[in-house]
Amino acid sequence: MSDLLLVPEKRFEKQIKATREKDGVELSILNLGPTHPATHGIFQNILLMDGEKIIDGEGTVGYIHRAFEKIAENRPFYQINVLTDRLNYCSSPINNTGWWMTVEKMLGIEIPKRVQYMRVIIMELARIADHIICSSVMGVDTGALTGFLYVMQYREKIYEIYEEICGARLTTNMGRIGGFEREWSETAWRKIDEFLAEFPAVWTEFENMLSRNRIFMDRTIGAGAVDAEMAMSYGFTGPNLRAAGVDYDIRVAQPYCSYEDFEFDIPVGQNGDCYDRFCVRNAEVWESMKIIRQALEKMPAEGGYHADVPDYYLPPKEEVYNNMEALIYHFKIVMGEVPVPNTEVYHAVEGGNGELGFYLITNGSRVPYRLHFRRPCFIYYQAFNEIVKGRSLSDAIITLSSMNVIAGELDC
């Protein structure tokens, strides 16, 4: 157990000497280092290689550790939303809405149906955007750059929808305690409809290009296979777990934000390899589009865009200048004399990569006492060296890309 604490290079040198004497095979150390085009983020893997085959490996993370949890202990609730959209920055609206739902659960605020439907729409759009990047970058890693360039245009269309709703493209800081900061503009609804009209054809084209492509199938089928038992014991959640055959999805297991009103099914793979993860993510894009269509149809007409909680929801500016209560509420919210209970709450949301959980401990003051993010990437990435042992280096690269490890969420 002690030599595991050594620096990986020292540990592998002992193994190299051992195998050199025993069967004369010369092993070598490869550094899949922090700045590497194949790792779509900054994590390092020092691999012990026999030619092309990986014998052993050790991962080092923490290269963009920004101490989110320490910052969260010094920021009031509405300022922590800025942190959450830098967790999994490919689908930041999901993180934002997840954080707002945790705070609302802690404060016991009831959200009107219309706002819940709007939140479902924006979360599913973010999930589509996340899967667009992951699937197309998987194509880039097996050599198909065209797919990436073609599909990224539709991610730009989703960026335009974000801009209509909250003004930002990537780190959206969307929503408030109780709903959204403003009614969605006419162009936002029109752009959502346009996106739903155009995107299916594009996504079919993208899928046809890669799903039955001989090169892509040979590269990904069987690479980085994870069985259900190992996935559950390593804490896999999200598309990586569903690719291994376990149909655990929080939107169905513990429905939040009125997900129970929509019919959608959970795509599940069989043998949990890169090809299954790719297909599960592609199928989930179809499911998300189905959810958005149902949400648009069943959207209740009235209900406004935020819950009526003046204690926590900043009143609009013209009201603050005109009537007294709004001024008092505005002052109390900004100065932080907000009635916060002294409690603990854990709320989980189905993020782009899996179960994104917020464990919030409050002690009645304006800043949380302790906030812990359950980051799916951090938990399932520890199985990477286990999965990749004994496989070739090119399998390791495609496994890393298919697991969609986002550095911001990995070392938050």
Added chain:
Amino acid sequence: MQSSQLDLIPILMQLGLAAGFVFVTILVSGFLGPKKASKNKDINFECGIESFGNARVPFNVRYFLVAILFVLFDVEVIFMYPWAINFLELGWEGLAKMGIFMFLLIVGLLYEFKKKGLEFE
């Protein structure tokens, strides 16, 4: 020089121009480009961390085997080029000769297959 050779001079000029342009640009950029060597710059790039161990490690023999086999069959293809050009004039007799040549190499390929030379794992 006969007139036919005179026609070749423009081709030589073209060759000279192409090779010249490449050579001159490399030379000029060699002079104009600033050079700054330092110890830290000359060690090989290892994704940003100091490199450990050396890369001159004896590697597995199967890489060498694959390379030699490639060269062998590549040379075979080169022999086919002259045959492919005057394919019609040589007619059946040419095909027979080429067939024997290729048959010998296919026997070699089968021999490798049996000896598992192409197995990469």
Added chain:
Amino acid sequence: MSDSSNIKQVAPPEGYAGEGFFATKLSEVVGLARANSMWPLPFATSCCGIEYMATMAATYDIGRFGSERMSFSPRQADMLLVMGTIAKKMAPILRQVYEQMAEPKWVIAVGACASTGGVFDTYSVLQGIDKVIPVDVYVPGCPPRPEQILDGILELQNIVKNESVRRRSSDEYKDLLNSYNIK
């Protein structure tokens, strides 16, 4: 026929008149050649990296400005685009990559985190990469929009156009490197 009275004569480009037909200096020619073919090293660490992917993609296409070819190895890179948060654990790696780049080299700090540490004023984040390597252009924004990143690259192209050929051997440049004790 149109009477030639109301045709306004456009002034000829200034190289046309004056002494020496389109006379130019060597550094301007070299600068022009360098500026329009800057090979970027995308040192993408976090959210700005994803925004850079949008800049590389079809809509904002960085290839229009000569930076089509991404080089992930510092040996063939001209400009180091540092995008995203640089933690203290990452600083020596960033410095090593910068030192191993071929001269002439430039650095663009894309985003607030690379320029000043941004929203993360914490114990583990390097407060701005100019503490470790000299920076030529800072692009504000968190993350900056693709147009802002392109504007930063155009800004750098102006710098490269007007840079004299002898800058890299001038002692003012040597003092700059010594201040970062880069040998």
Added chain:
Amino acid sequence: MSLTNEIIQQTLSQQFAPKVENFHILHDMLAFEVKKDASFEVIKFLKEDPSMNFNFLTDVCGVHYPDYETDRQFCVVYHLHNWFNNVRIRVKVFLPASNPEVESIVPLYAGANWQERETYDFYGITFKNHPQLKRILNMDEMESFPLRKEFPLEDQGRTDKDDRFFGRTGPNC
């Protein structure tokens, strides 16, 4: 028979009477505290007992309570989730301030490996016979444990940000 909080509470109290205490329900999730030495057995029981069957470890994290009494200043919180009956549970283990140490549950759930390393990295809580207990997110040369309450947020060595302009008078206001 569906697994409700009361059933869990009864079975656990019978099984580990003195070691398990302070059952409370917060936002419809049962939470309880376990004595330091019995934490491994309780979690093993929760995982392997057919009636409990908590097969999924959702999360491991640490909390620092500087103003509690000295033998309860650190706390390790485990979140477990029973997928079959869809029940979540929170197990809290309080540790003394002087030498916070608890049994590692990597043999039960492989997913706890890095999360325990992260808790060690942030709070200095050592996990006995953890396969590779060393820092994961911070630099290896760092000695202090940053998420403890007395550790300041800002980097003390920073030169550029003048506290006066940021409205910070005292250390970390």
